[in-house]
Amino acid sequence: xxxxxxxxxxxxxxxxxxxxxxxxxxxxxxxxxxxxxxxxxxxxxxxxxxxxxxxxxxxxxxxxxxxxxxxxxxxxxxxxxxxxxxxxxxxxxxxxxxxxxxxxxxxxxxxxxxxxxxxxxxxxxxxxxxxxxxxxxxxxxxxxxxxxxxxxxxxxxxxxxxxxxxxxxxxxxxxxxxxxxxxxxxxxxxxxxxxxxxxxxxxxxxxxxxxxxxxxxxxxxxxxxxxxxxxxxxxxxxxxxxxxxxxxxxxxxxxxxxxxxxxxxxxxxxxxxxxxxxxxxxxxxxxxxxxxxxxxxxxxxxxxxxxxxxxxxxxxxxxxxxxxxxxxxxxxxxxxxxxxxxxxxxxxxxxxxxxxxxxxxxxxxxxxxxxxxxxxxxx
Ligand SMILES: [Zn+2]
Numbered sequence: 001x002x003x004x005x006x007x008x009x010x011x012x013x014x015x016x017x018x019x020x021x022x023x024x025x026x027x028x029x030x031x032x033x034x035x036x037x038x039x040x041x042x043x044x045x046x047x048x049x050x051x052x053x054x055x056x057x058x059x060x061x062x063x064x065x066x067x068x069x070x071x072x073x074x075x076x077x078x079x080x081x082x083x084x085x086x087x088x089x090x091x092x093x094x095x096x097x098x099x100x101x102x103x104x105x106x107x108x109x110x111x112x113x114x115x116x117x118x119x120x121x122x123x124x125x126x127x128x129x130x131x132x133x134x135x136x137x138x139x140x141x142x143x144x145x146x147x148x149x150x151x152x153x154x155x156x157x158x159x160x161x162x163x164x165x166x167x168x169x170x171x172x173x174x175x176x177x178x179x180x181x182x183x184x185x186x187x188x189x190x191x192x193x194x195x196x197x198x199x200x201x202x203x204x205x206x207x208x209x210x211x212x213x214x215x216x217x218x219x220x221x222x223x224x225x226x227x228x229x230x231x232x233x234x235x236x237x238x239x240x241x242x243x244x245x246x247x248x249x250x251x252x253x254x255x256x257x258x259x260x261x262x263x264x265x266x267x268x269x270x271x272x273x274x275x276x277x278x279x280x281x282x283x284x285x286x287x288x289x290x291x292x293x294x295x296x297x298x299x300x301x302x303x304x305x306x307x308x309x310x311x312x313x314x315x316x317x318x319x320x321x322x323x324x325x326x327x328x329x330x331x332x333x334x335x336x337x338x339x340x341x342x343x344x345x346x347x348x349x350x351x352x353x354x355x356x357x358x359x360x361x362x363x364x365x366x367x368x369x370x371x372x373x374x375x376x377x378x379x
Contacts, residue, residue, distance in 0.1 A: 004113070005356045009096060011109035012089070012350065016098035019087040020133065021080045025054060028133045031076045032056055035131055038112055044123045050150060053134075055141035059152060060115070061128030068128030069373075070366065071154035072111040073322060074104055074161070075135030075142060079344045086346075095349040102340025106350035107160035110338070110359050118366060125370060128154060135161070135322055138287065143322040153329065156297065156369075158362060160337035162321045165354050168301060169335035170314045172321060174291035176256040176267050180206075180275060181282045186248035198250045198280075199238060205281065206233055206252060209274045225316035229258040229267065253286075257318055264288040289320055292327035300334050300365050307361045334365075 001009070020031040032049075039047055039060050046064075050057045061068040078100035081087070089098030096106060108131070115129045130152065132142025146152040163169040182205075184198030213231040221227050232255045238247035258267050268285060277283050301312045323333040338358040339351035 002356065004359065005352060008106070008109050008113060008355045008359065009091070009352055011112065012096055012101065012106045012355075013098070015076070015105040015108060016089040016096075016100055017087060019081075019099075020076050020078055022077060022134070022137055023080060028056065028077060032058055032131070032133070035076075035112065038116065039129075042116060042119045045119055050146065052141040052145040052149070055132070055134040055145075057130065057132045057142055057146055059128060059130045059146060059150075062119075062124045062126055065126065066151070067153045069126035069155045070369065071128040071130055071152075071157045071326075072115060073130045073132075073143060073157050073159045073326075074108040074111050075132045075139070075322065076105070076108060077133045077136050078103070078105070079136055081346075091352075094352050096352060097347055097349045099348055101350045102348050103343045104161050104337070106340070106355055107337050107358075110160065110355055110362070111158075113359065114362050114366065117363065122370065127366065127370075132322070139322045139325065143325045147325045147329065154326070154331060156332050156334070157323070157326045158334045159321060159323050160358065161335065162317055162319070162323070163315055163336040165336065165339055165358060166304060166308050166310045167313045167315045167336060168296050168304065169317050169321075169323075170294055170296060171259070171316045172292045172294070172324060173257040173259050173316075173318050174262065174264060174267070175287060175289040175320045175324075176254075176258070176264060176271075176285065177287040178254045178256065178268075178271065179284045179286060180252045180254065181284070182250045183280060183282075184246070184248060184250075187246045189244040189246050192246060195246060197246050199247050201280065202250045202252060205275045209254075209271065212270075212274055221316070223313060223315045226318055227259050227316055229256065229262055230318070231256045231271075257320075258291060259316070260291045262291070264290055289324050290328070292320075292324045294323055294327060294335055295332040296334050297332060297365075297369075299368060300361075303365050303368070304336065304361050307357060307364065 018031045020028045047060045118125050118127050134142040182198045182202040185195040187195040216229050218228045234255050235253035238250050240247045338354035342348045
């Protein structure tokens, strides 16, 4: 094992030990302290800490600028597992197994090493690092907050939270989360003719909606992308506690994903129309995010191919990432990562050799980019 691989492995395993989940603010604070312990060893680096809605974020970079040229971004929150004993790691078959190994504590260890190395070698380099703690629940108080409320900007972001080592994400679908309410009159289920059953009405409308989305399906692309709008009904509730009562109120939640040329507005209008909004039915939008183009730098793709000796596949992703908050301001984002698997489930893993490979790709890219700049004639 090289010294770098050794360091990346132990940083990752140290981070996995901290159950930095949504329900555990103290452990998230402990994970931030872990990063501070490392970052405070670098002179000439400013550390800014933020808080929004109970979620801490950290942004560090060269002193004197709030807008680094390149920003490395990661999240330290991981999904909840039933027991504390889950938060340990093992090494088998060249992989680190443990909760968050792949999403994204292994990647965070790499970002930290890249940041420390760059600032030690080139003090004052315009490279920043942003760490947030609510990505798994939407990133509203993390990267969205930093970009929208604190004005964080950069020329390019690197977010190793999607794609794969030689799969670089070029686009992500938009997201629409909506809640649908249907009201009727409650009644005894033995006399259903007395009222219109709100649950029946909602089921009927939802069936029409899902049938329409079936029609929107198009063939899966060569990159495996299901590049068409989808709609999943994810929650359904009535206030009923008894089986013999017709509910007076019903609600359901929809998770809709859509590629361009669809937009939040066009998808909202489509759903309003299909469900018959207003006709005893109300619809509320909880989250809306437009589809994003990530516009990866061709130089990064070239370096990835040179280092891995494999051809890069440009992929389109059905899921969204924090990249959308920066893409919304026209910032290109590099979204690839080491080899990972079983994300969010038992036996989540990251491949150790690919961590060093991904580190090498980023390190070479950053050196080239900053060298290119320092030798470019000033205008
Ligand atoms: Zn993630």
